[in-house]
Each structure stands twice: as C-alpha cells, then as structure tokens.
Amino acid sequence: MDMELDIDGGIEEASAPRRLGLTNTIQASFGAPDNPDYIFDIVASQDSSVMAVSLSTNVIKLYSPVTGQYLGDINGHEGTISEISFSDLNSPQILHSCSVDGTIRAWDTRNRQQVSILRGKSSSGEMFSFNIGGSTGDLVAAGSNAKVLFWDWRNQKQVACLEECHMEDVTQVRFHPNRRDRLVSGSVDGLMCVIDASSNINDDDQLESVMNVGTSIARIGFFGASNKKLWCLTHVETLSIWDWEDTLQEAAIGEARATASANWNLPHVDYFVNCHYSLSHDRLWLIGGTNDGSLGYFPVSYNRSNGQNQPNSSVIGSLGAALIGGHVGVVRSVWSPFNVGVEPVHNQRIVWTGGEDGRLCCWSEGDMSLKNRAWISPGLIMKTLKNSKQHRHRPY
Numbered sequence: 001m002d003m004e005l006d007i008d009g010g011i012e013e014a015s016a017p018r019r020l021g022l023t024n025t026i027q028a029s030f031g032a033p034d035n036p037d038y039i040f041d042i043v044a045s046q047d048s049s050v051m052a053v054s055l056s057t058n059v060i061k062l063y064s065p066v067t068g069q070y071l072g073d074i075n076g077h078e079g080t081i082s083e084i085s086f087s088d089l090n091s092p093q094i095l096h097s098c099s100v101d102g103t104i105r106a107w108d109t110r111n112r113q114q115v116s117i118l119r120g121k122s123s124s125g126e127m128f129s130f131n132i133g134g135s136t137g138d139l140v141a142a143g144s145n146a147k148v149l150f151w152d153w154r155n156q157k158q159v160a161c162l163e164e165c166h167m168e169d170v171t172q173v174r175f176h177p178n179r180r181d182r183l184v185s186g187s188v189d190g191l192m193c194v195i196d197a198s199s200n201i202n203d204d205d206q207l208e209s210v211m212n213v214g215t216s217i218a219r220i221g222f223f224g225a226s227n228k229k230l231w232c233l234t235h236v237e238t239l240s241i242w243d244w245e246d247t248l249q250e251a252a253i254g255e256a257r258a259t260a261s262a263n264w265n266l267p268h269v270d271y272f273v274n275c276h277y278s279l280s281h282d283r284l285w286l287i288g289g290t291n292d293g294s295l296g297y298f299p300v301s302y303n304r305s306n307g308q309n310q311p312n313s314s315v316i317g318s319l320g321a322a323l324i325g326g327h328v329g330v331v332r333s334v335w336s337p338f339n340v341g342v343e344p345v346h347n348q349r350i351v352w353t354g355g356e357d358g359r360l361c362c363w364s365e366g367d368m369s370l371k372n373r374a375w376i377s378p379g380l381i382m383k384t385l386k387n388s389k390q391h392r393h394r395p396y
Contacts, residue, residue: 020351022326024068024362029055031358039354042335045086045093050109051335052095053354054081060097062109065337065352068362074112077101079126087132098127104142104151118151120144121158126169133175133183134197141183141197143170148185148193150201160201165193172220176244177227182208184230184244186217192232194244209247213240223277223284231275231284239272239286241302251302256316260288260298264319267292273334275300286316287334293327293355295334296320323353326361 031037037056044051044065051065052074058081062071079101088094088106094115098104102125104118118140120127129143132153139159140151146168150160168188176182181198192211195201216235222244223229230244241251253259260269269288273295276285284300299317336351351363 020321020323020363020365022323022361023350023364024360025326026063026068026070026360026362027358028053028061028354028360029057029358031056036356037358038329038332038356039358039360040081040332041084042333042352042354042360043084043086043095044335044337045095045109046089047092048337050093051352052084052086052109053360054084054097055358056080058099060084060095060107062112063360065335065350068360071109072112074107074109076105076107076114077103082126082128083130085130085132089137096130096132098130098142100126100128102126104130104140116153116156118142118153118156118158120149121161125149128169129172131173131175131183133180135181137180139175139197141173141175141185143173143185143187145169146187148173148183148195150197162195162201162203162206164203165195165207166191168216171217174220174222177222184220184222186213186220186232188216188235190214190216190234192217192220192230192242192244194247211242211244211247211249219274221275221277223275225279225282233272233275237272239275239300241284241300251300253300253316256286257288259316260286260296263298263316264296264322266290266294266296266322266324269296271330273331276334285320289331291330293329293331293357294325295323295327295331295353297322323351323361323363326353326363327355327357327359329355329357331355 029037040054042053048065051063053061058077060074077099079099081097081099084097087096093109095107095109105114106116108115125144127142131141138153140153142149146166148162148170151158166187166189170185170187172186174184183195183197185193190213194208196206196208213232218235219233221231230242232240237257239253239256242249257269267290270291271289273287273289286298286300289295297320299320301315331353333354353361
C-alpha cells in the first residue's frame, strides 16, 4: 500500500508501503546527555505561516513549517506545558497553551508576547488539556485534577467547575467540531463523559452520558463525515472506537501494538503517537512508533455499528507509510498541514515530527536525501537545570 497525502488530511492507498524522505533536521533543544531536553508537541496555524513546538524546558519555539526557519522563543510557563493549540479561527496568529503551573495562556506569535492568562480558582490546580468551543466560540474548557473547568474567554472569568464527572485527573477535553456546545472529557479513571455546555453548566444537569473505556485515557479525537465517531488511545496502548451520541463501543483493539508489529518488518511497535483521519477516503490511521524513533502509519478498519452495545470486529491493516532514520528516540508528536484540511503549503506535502531526542524532522514524498540539516546554537536554548527525569513524560 503506497501512501500519498491529499489535501483533506488523507492517505491514498496503493500497492506498496512508502518510506517518506527526510528533508530537514533541526536540533530544537539539547540538554545534558543523561537528561536531554525533548519535544512535547507540534502545532501550526491554520494558514501554515508559523509552527509552534513545546519543549520540556517549559519553552515554546516558533518555526516556519515551510522552511524550518527559527522565528524565536515564547517564555512564561513555570511548569510542564501540557498542550498547545492555534484555537482561535478569528485570530490565526494567537497561540494558546496550558501547563501544570495551573494556567492557560494566549500568545501573539508575531511579537511572542503573552496577551491573556486564565487561572483556576484553586491555586493548586494543574492543567492537563484544554479546548475552546461553546455555541459562541468563547468557552474555554480545561481538564484538571479530577475536575473539568470552564471560563468565558471574553471576560476571562471562570464560569463552572464540574467535580462529579471524574474521580481522577482529566487528561483530555474536546469540543465537538460541529456541535460546539458538546464537550467530551477523558480521564485516568477510564471514563469519557459527554457534557452539555449549552447553558448554565453544573454537575446536576450537564452530564449527558458516560462511556467506560476501562483504563487510563491518553488521547481522544472525533472523526467521520459528521464527526459522529470518537477514537480513544489509552496509556496502555489500546485503541477503541465509539459512537459518542449513542455511547456505543464499535471497536476495541486490546493488542494493538502486537497487531501493528505483525504488519511491518521493523522492530516491535512500542507505543502509539496519535490517530489521523482522512475525510476524503473515510479512513482512520493509527501512527505507531519504536523506541529508536521509527514511525509507521497503519489503517484501521472495523464493521460499522450493528445497533448492539457490543464492539465489532476490527483490524489494523498493513503498513501504509514509514518514517525511518530521522529520530533516535521516542517520537512525541506528528504534524502535517493535512491534519487540518488545508492546501499543501507551497505545494509541498510535508510531515513534521518531534521527540525525546530533541529533534524536529521534516519528511516529504519524493527525494529521499536529506536536503538540509539545521542546528540551533546552544546559546539560543533556554536551559532550566531544575528539570529532571521525573518530568520526562507527559503528565500521563
């Protein structure tokens, strides 16, 4: 099966797997040999004019996703950065971030200055995930210590705190792309909760339904033509697929790593980075990686819901594409313009990856040779020596 990236975020199937070419390598961060700095997340603006990269040094670095040019640093967070996102469609230059320092911040990427900040009413509340939605697009939701918090971005006031949805830390919050007044939260307690955020938000009336995954939740995402489906990756590397409106589990893959490993000739798949959805081909792709930095795209197939509350048969298919030779450690994030359904930047079909080796790698179809290897001077790296190995991983 060949992999060709299309402008809808998809991967077109052909006859044999393709190895994408490494075209650019940037050492975004250094660190001590026994405690290296590493990359958490990669996101880019809707117009692909700027790419943001969060590091374990509590710094966000900015680059051009087209050329890899370094644009500067954003400093301000005092704890591990949990998530970053270009969330405001009306202000594409504004980057948002949340951190275990208990804040959600907005930054103007043009001058790299903070423009606003949200804090929980409890000074001890860590922030593990956030999302912006609501019927007017001004509602901010955040996952915290067994709580789901809400703010009105217009006045920056906290408007609700749900304490009865989850018993443990909330690792993911996502507003539905079409029904922006519906939020799904995921937690270490293994539950995904559907919350009605259309009116006065409270514990008594707003919890619509609960889906029990059964183990700690790492990532969730909506997909499908009308975003009726929900995928869920767990911290023990299982994958499940749900109809979130009917609270039906449509697929459950408990041995996902073993299944994916059987479908390529590289070392065992050790973890999953994310899922990507192709709208034009109605295909969900699972991105798996090895501890030495190799990545593979695997298609996920399953029978549609049969109306019964039982998971159907599911299959992780043969390798669609491989990204090999760029990283020497665990890969934390994968980004391409096809994630958000925009036109390829400058007609380049590219993928950026970042990981625990502190490297940013750019991949593209065609030429397999490394076109550019850029290294940032150590003088540009803000080192915080207090960062230690217990912070080497995401909050979960």
